[in-house]
Amino acid sequence: MMYGWSGGIGVGGWIAMGLMMLLFWGGIATLVILLLRGNHAGGRSFYRPPDDESERILNERFARGEIDETELTAGRAALRRRQ
Structure with missing residues (x-):
């Protein structure tokens, strides 16, 4: 065998x-x-586009009370127009 x-x-x-x-x-x-x-x-x-970092910073500033809801909404709209 x-x-x-x-x-x-x-x-x-x-x-x-x-x-x-x-x-x-x-x-x-x-x-x-x-x-x-x-x-x-x-x-x-x-993969995260670079604008995610900008929006994260914007959210952190809102959470710390540095900006109000109107500024947060305006900032998000500006970031989305850039894309």
């Missing part, structure tokens, strides 16, 4: 294994790309 070396899976088996490996790694790569890109139809993404 040759401990599994007799017979083997043949050429068709190797082709099938190669295709399955391509499908597996292609699926992993697609999943990683989709997770990194995020959903641009309103979902959150790992």
